[in-house]
Amino acid sequence: MANYGDDEEFLTGDGEEPVAPHRTRRSQLPHRGALVLTFGILGLVCCIIFGILAWVWGNEDLRRMKAGEMDREGQGLTEAGRICGIIGVALNIVGIIGYAIVFALALGSSGGVY
Secondary structure, three states: OOOOOOOEEEOOOOOEEEEEOOOOOOEEOOHHHHHHHHHHHHHHHHHHHHHHHHHHHHHHHHHHHHOEEEEHHHHHHHHHHHHHHHHHHHHHHHHHHHHHHHHHHHHHHOOOOH
């Protein structure tokens, strides 16, 4: 059986061509793409705080990926979660403003509080 050291090359099935195994650098942080995407979706359907967290964490993780500090494998999930978070925050703000307008109109049309 082969020794799987860091500097050793691996052979393909035919034994001719060396192939390096897939590894992430040990100095890189693991990506949080699934977490950011989950929070982004929750921000769309549930609560604004999840959208804010997805937006902030997504921006931070994408910055770290560009700098080489974080594993780039989760870049697509992170971008999707960030976008869902932005949309969720925007929709929640529109909803809050809409409720405030409806409430103000209801108070104004009733002539005040009895």
